[in-house]
Amino acid sequence: MNAAAAGAPRVRALDGVAPSAIPYAELLAGQAPVILRGVARTWPLVAAARAADTAAIAYLRAFDSGQPVVGFTGPPAIQGRFHYDAGLTGFNFAGARIGLADFLARIGASLEAPRPESLYVGSADLDRHLPGFRAANDLPLDDPMFVHGVLASIWIGNRTTAHAHHDMSHNLAVCAAGRRRFTLFPPDQVANLYPGPLEPTPGGQVISMVDFADPDFDRHPRFREAMAAAQVAELEPGDLLFYPALWWHHVEALERFNVLVNYWWNEAPAFLDTPQTTLLHAMLSLRDRSDAEKAGWKAMFDYYVFGPAGRAAAHLPAHAQGPLAPIDATLARRLRAQLINKLNR
Incomplete structure (x- = not known):
């Protein structure tokens, strides 16, 4: 054993x-x-x-x-x-x-x-x-x-x-x-x-x-x-x-x-990306920044990602929510295209 x-x-x-x-x-x-x-x-x-x-x-x-x-x-x-x-x-x-x-x-x-x-x-x-x-x-x-x-x-x-x-x-x-x-x-x-x-x-x-x-x-x-x-x-x-x-x-x-x-x-639909990709992107964009910056971004992630679903968009009308709206297959494709465009800069 x-x-x-x-x-x-x-x-x-x-x-x-x-x-x-x-x-x-x-x-x-x-x-x-x-x-x-x-x-x-x-x-x-x-x-x-x-x-x-x-x-x-x-x-x-x-x-x-x-x-x-x-x-x-x-x-x-x-x-x-x-x-x-x-x-x-x-x-x-x-x-x-x-x-x-x-x-x-x-x-x-x-x-x-x-x-x-x-x-x-x-x-x-x-x-x-x-x-x-x-x-x-x-x-x-x-x-x-x-x-x-x-x-x-x-x-x-x-x-x-x-x-x-x-x-x-x-x-x-x-x-x-x-x-x-x-x-x-x-x-x-x-x-x-x-x-x-x-x-x-x-x-x-x-x-x-x-x-x-x-x-x-x-x-x-x-x-x-x-x-x-x-x-x-x-x-x-x-x-x-x-x-x-x-x-x-x-x-x-x-x-x-x-x-x-x-x-x-998985409980999530297949059109959502794997969180492992997010982890790699965070290593690229966040890991080597200052502790103060990382603390600020942690607060951002807590608000936009890890907090209650819908909280970040609750005070906005539906037409203005953009990526803050509930993600469906169409919005997922749009976000993926934006990310690919930004990563290929």
């Missing part, structure tokens, strides 16, 4: 929830991780995985569309910990396009190896790579909160670790084969997790530079504070974990064959 998980409290778990009764609104309102035990226990993939790893591999292979996936491979020495290399000039693994059937065959061949290479496919689109899979292995997603769409993905691998990172979407993560341990931290722990470079990153998101298996508290003393805020979720096949957007999560796949199916979604 990693150091942060060893003494951390367990994520709240609910038992006996039927798939048709998943309390999506309650989960989202709580803004904290929650486990739904056994909610996907009737999935055929879960049943196959409980029977044998080879049965689960065969079940997945039957849906293979033939579209190549990106498979990641690391030498046995990394012990499943996909990260940067020692000099922070590259990564300790390689990625390449590979047929899903070929990748599953490689995992199957590794099952009995005493020191297997580290293998995983991450965030492969279910509908593209495994068409038909969701007909019998899926969650009911007819709740109004999913009106802007859901991205369903699959993660397949052996004993691997995804170092602590955050996503910009809410997540429903179903353990469909093997076991998984999530160590989760609220967004306010970002400074205590010592994030790495913004780019390049091992998997698209910034990761923590702390070695959770053997923390160096001389280099990362604030990690003790992060540990005090951590929660741990240990998932068996059929369990579902919900966690909100921006929660940091360190994910360990614990068995020789593991599958996770996850559903990402």
Whole structure:
């Protein structure tokens, strides 16, 4: 068990929830991780995985569309910990396009190896790579909160670790084969997790530079504070974990064959830009200004962005509100065009 998980409290778990009764609104309102035990226990993939790893591999292979996936491979020495290399000039693994059937065959061949290479496919689109899979292995997603769409993905691998990172979407993560341990931290722990470079990153998101298996508290003393805020979720096949957007999560796949199916979604419509772009622009325009200027701009952002919706425009007639008005697709296009024009000056 990693150091942060060893003494951390367990994520709240609910038992006996039927798939048709998943309390999506309650989960989202709580803004904290929650486990739904056994909610996907009737999935055929879960049943196959409980029977044998080879049965689960065969079940997945039957849906293979033939579209190549990106498979990641690391030498046995990394012990499943996909990260940067020692000099922070590259990564300790390689990625390449590979047929899903070929990748599953490689995992199957590794099952009995005493020191297997580290293998995983991450965030492969279910509908593209495994068409038909969701007909019998899926969650009911007819709740109004999913009106802007859901991205369903699959993660397949052996004993691997995804170092602590955050996503910009809410997540429903179903353990469909093997076991998984999530160590989760609220967004306010970002400074205590010592994030790495913004780019390049091992998997698209910034990761923590702390070695959770053997923390160096001389280099990362604030990690003790992060540990005090951590929660741990240990998932068996059929369990579902919900966690909100921006929660940091360190994910360990614990068995020789593991599958996770996850559903990402946002409450905001797709025409809104990603806040990550805003963060980069703020670094360009604000970060290196004086403390006094930054304090002034913080007040501006609190008023125009982080304050109550509509406050900044409440005293203006509708025809004069411009970008202060509620943003729809048309206004979003106009603002995007203005930004592109200003950035290309």
